[in-house]
Amino acid sequence: MDIYDAIKKRRDVRSWFSNEKIPDETISKILLAGHYAPSVGLSEPWNFIIIKDINTRKKIKELVDKKRSEFYNSLPEDKKEKFEKIKIEGIIESYANIAVTCDFNRKSPNILGRTFIKETSEYSTVLAIENMWLAARSENIGIGWVSFFNPEDVKKILNVPDEIKLVAYLTLGKLTEYHNKSELEEKHWEKRHNLSEYIFMDKWNNKPDDNFMNIIKNSML
Ligand SMILES: Cc1cc2nc3c(=O)[nH]c(=O)nc-3n(C[C@H](O)[C@H](O)[C@H](O)COP(=O)(O)O)c2cc1C
Numbered sequence: 001m002d003i004y005d006a007i008k009k010r011r012d013v014r015s016w017f018s019n020e021k022i023p024d025e026t027i028s029k030i031l032l033a034g035h036y037a038p039s040v041g042l043s044e045p046w047n048f049i050i051i052k053d054i055n056t057r058k059k060i061k062e063l064v065d066k067k068r069s070e071f072y073n074s075l076p077e078d079k080k081e082k083f084e085k086i087k088i089e090g091i092i093e094s095y096a097n098i099a100v101t102c103d104f105n106r107k108s109p110n111i112l113g114r115t116f117i118k119e120t121s122e123y124s125t126v127l128a129i130e131n132m133w134l135a136a137r138s139e140n141i142g143i144g145w146v147s148f149f150n151p152e153d154v155k156k157i158l159n160v161p162d163e164i165k166l167v168a169y170l171t172l173g174k175l176t177e178y179h180n181k182s183e184l185e186e187k188h189w190e191k192r193h194n195l196s197e198y199i200f201m202d203k204w205n206n207k208p209d210d211n212f213m214n215i216i217k218n219s220m221l
């Protein structure tokens with residue numbers, strides 16, 4: 001798959017998972033794509049916990065269901081109606097879950113580039129996740145990112161030490177269907193805006209000239 005194609009067709013998948021086996025070789029390739037990400041000072045702050053155990057997954061799903069209700073209750077009526085139709089996780093239906101963590105002290109002290117911006121460790125971990133997301137797409141495997149929980153509760157279930165940060169909880173499975181739009185767009189929750197709305201030139205709020213803006217508006221992947 002061409003890189004632009006993978007970027008354009010990457011999806012967050014919750015609704016169309018089959019729990020059909022994913023070969024270990026494929027999981028390994030997706031993880032390796034993550035491991036090839038840039039990392040501040042080559043610190044490789046990530047760990048990947050592959051979770052197949054169904055009881056562990058059920059415990060995590062319980063946490064997510066609670067937070068889903070909390071969020072639902074916080075919504076105004078019109079949003080409640082839309083949210084009811086949206087699936088926010090595929091923890092059980094997917095083939096495996098992967099928790100991605102960040103160790104801020106990996107290969108420290110003297111991590112080149114991290115001294116003044118501590119978050120760079122976390123940024124590195126997130127880059128690994130995007131690599132995994134794109135690699136999965138090219139293997140016709142869906143990934144869903146689940147964040148409806150208190151990370152400390154999930155860490156307890158997975159025995160993650162206090163000093164390690166849980167960055168992402170991912171669900172991974174072969175696809176039964178592919179949709180070319182975000183589920184949030186399909187279900188009228190939120191829209192992708194035109195890139196031109198987010199571009200400034202030289203200084204904050206300074207719009208580029210019309211010529212450049214038109215190029216941006218009309219460019220496609
Ligand atoms: C950091 C992060 C956390 C997310 N958490 C959730 C989540 O808890 N539940 C969910 O349904 N989607 C979650 N998503 C997926 C987004 O809703 C999704 O990326 C967005 O709607 C755009 O759709 P697309 O990824 O298919 O293009 C998360 C995405 C990111 C980057």
